[in-house]
Amino acid sequence: MKTKVEGLIQRCDRPDFTPGKRHFPELLELAVSDDESIRKKAISAWLRAGAPGLDWLVRELEGQEFSSTFRARIARVIQRFAADDVGSSRVQMQELLKDPDEQVQRVVIQAMGQWKDAEEVQLEALLLDHWNSVKELATERGIIKTLGRVGGEKSLALIQDYVDRLEEIDEATQKTIDKTRLEIERRLSRSEANGLDLNVPVQARLRIFSKPGLEFLVQDELKEHSLVSNTPGELECDWDAPLIQLYNSRVMLGFAIVTSSESTRGGLGQALARLLQKKSVLGVLKRVTRGPIRYRIEWMDHGKLRAETLEAAKLLSEGSPELVNDPSERDWDIEVYQVKKSIYALLKPRxxxxxxxxxxxxxxxxxxxxxxxxxxxxxxxxDRAKVWDPFMGSAQELIEAGKVANEVILVGSDTDAAAIEAARKNLDAAGVKAKIHQTMAQRLDITGQDFIITNPPLGWRIHGPHSVGKSLESLFKEVIPNLSRALKPGGKLVWMSPNPKLTDPIAKAQGLELRMKKPVDLGGMNATLQVWVKR
Ligand SMILES: C[S@@+](CC[C@H](N)C(=O)[O-])C[C@H]1O[C@@H](n2cnc3c(N)ncnc32)[C@H](O)[C@@H]1O
Known part of the structure; x- marks a missing residue:
């Protein structure tokens, strides 16, 4: 048979169980039990009782003498109410901070740092005030830790004073101090104006990314910068212009500033701190950033490396305080790569x-x-060209065509109703006009086109209501003749062929001449970029 207590534990699990006054005495036993899982269950049930549950608890506490371990556990229960600011819970927590046993105080101090609105409720003043009455090192450490969440200039001053007075600092305290300082500095820096300005001219080594196979187009778009490509999907150059000009390329995926390298002497943390403070590196970061330079470090050849990150962040904040390790509000991603005994970084502006x-x-x-x-x-x-995309999808090719030339006459077709809707929305948002047909590419009756620009289905089995189950071969046997018919003499078909072996003979037989081909890696799927001209 189940005991009464077991019954209560089970009920605690049920979200519809709200304990009442008669349950409180037993619930208290459970909430301070030695078994953590029981404690958790009991506390969450108790939270459902809201302010009356809290009031009962507080009265109970006042009337009796409990051991300090017991009081610390009760403090944990009250903390759960305080996190949500229920009733008088926060006042109670402040009362508990006066407990003669510092073990109880530590529970309170740690809990306060977890209040969601900790920064707004002036805990800093309370904790700084409390600091003078503290005797135990563990409690001092607890306060310093919570100051990381709630402190400002005054806390930094107190910590400095503390460090100056201590003859020796143990490792755990040193770590807490470092972390707290970084947290406070980060928060203080957030109130300063900041952001990136890509309009200022920058001299730096740049790496520019593209889909592998499309490098030649990025080179063409940015020809005045003499880009070279040694690795598929990557180009490099010595840049001397505002970074904003990179966006003149519509084919590039993104870019990064490449730093010089630095030896790993003294460990990765120290090496990174030295690297980022080099004149050439810090100079460019400062030039592009207004206000504090917020960054996040990512070790590309390793896991998290928390200790190294903390070490680098600490050295940087001491040596160059404008550099702020602030992962959530960062303007820069700093990707660190190791090559044998040296590191270099890619600086990616967000x-x-x-x-x-x-x-x-x-x-x-x-x-x-x-x-x-x-x-x-x-x-x-x-300008004024006629362009058809027979596999329009969401209309990206049509929109792009509408943006690069004036008064183009655009036609799009697709079999899928969802694609038609997406295309309409995108065209509207882009302010580009196009005539849209919901029909099969092989069926649309259209002639006199200067261009057919399209990214057709690339999978072996074609999806879409009218093509399900068809092989690419049978689709293209039907479609390519219609594309060729639609082009005027000299008109161009520019597309991605999923399989040139299969599509080239069909295209040739339809009077199309191959002018250019280039394999492209579309992220795991290979296709060939081709330009055909109608004879
Ligand atoms: C690779 S997607 C096109 C993507 C498009 N360029 C975009 O950016 O969204 C291929 C499209 O072809 C459509 N489709 C498949 N078979 C078709 C057919 N026989 N005629 C017309 N459209 C078809 C699909 O519905 C799909 O939207």
Whole structure:
């Protein structure tokens, strides 16, 4: 048979059980039990009782003499109420801070740091006040830790004074002090104006990324900067211009500043601190950043390396206080790479990429916008050209074409109703006009086109209501003749062929001439970028 207590434990698990006055005495036993899982259950049930539960607890506490271990456990119960600011819980916590036993005080101090609104409720003053009455090192450490959440200039001053007076600092205390200082400095720096300014000219080594195979188009878009590519998907150059000009490339994926390298002597933390304070590195960070330089460190060849990150952040804040380790509000991602006995970093500014903001809706097989840009760039669309995308999807190619030339006459078709809707939304958002048909590419009756620009289905089995189960071969046998018919003589088909072996003979047989081909890695899927011209 179940005992009364077991019954109560079980009820605690049920979200619809709200304990009442008659349960409180037994619930208290459970809430301070030695078994942590029982304690947790009891406390969450008790929280459901709200202010009356708390009041009972407080009265209980006042009337009796409890051991300090017991009082510390009760403090944990009250803390749960205090986290949500229930009734008089916070006043009670302040009372408990006066407990003669510092073990109880420590529970309170730690708990206060976890209040969601800890920063706003003037805990700093309370804790600084309390500091003078503290005798035990563990309690001092507890206060310093919580000051990391709630402190400001005054806390920094107190910690400095503390450090100056101590003859020796043990490792745990030193760690707590370092962490707290960084947290406080980070918070203080947030009130200063900040942000990135990509309009200032910058001299730096840059690495620019693209889909592997599309480097040649990025080189063409940024030709005045003489980009070279030694690795698929990566280009490099010595840049001497505002970074904003990188966005003149619509095919690039992103970019980073490449630092020089630094030996790992003294460990990775020290090496990174030296690297980031080099004139060439700090100089460029300062130039582009207004206010504090907030960063996050990522060790690309290792795991988290918390100790090294903390060490680097500490050395940096001492040596160059404008550098603030602030992962959640960062403007810079600092990716650190190790090559044998040295490291270098890629500095990636976190800026909004405004090139493709019109993307309101996607389709599952949507082209990456830089791929759409690549197709359109390769086509060299001219003003007033007629352009058809037979596999329009979310209309990225059409929009891109509408952006690069004036008064283009755009037609899009797709079989999928969701694609049609997505295309309409995106075209509206982009302010580009196009005539849209919900029909099969092989069926649309259209002629006189200057360009067909498209990213067709690339999978072996085609999806979509009218193509399910068809092989690519049978689809393209039907579609390519219609594409060829639609082009005027000299008109261009610019597309991604999923399989040139299969599509090239069909295209040739339809009077198309291959002018260019280039394999592209579309993220695990290979396709070939091609330009065909109608004879
Ligand atoms: C790779 S997606 C196109 C992606 C598009 N460029 C974009 O950026 O969203 C291929 C599209 O072809 C459509 N489709 C498949 N078979 C078709 C057919 N026979 N005729 C017309 N559209 C078809 C699919 O519905 C899909 O939207």
């Amino acid at each position: 800026v909004e990429d405004t090139r493709f903001l019109w993307r309101q809706e996607d389709v599952p097989a949507a082209s990456h916008p830089t791929v759409a840009a690549a197709l359109v760039r390769l086509a060299q669309v001219f």
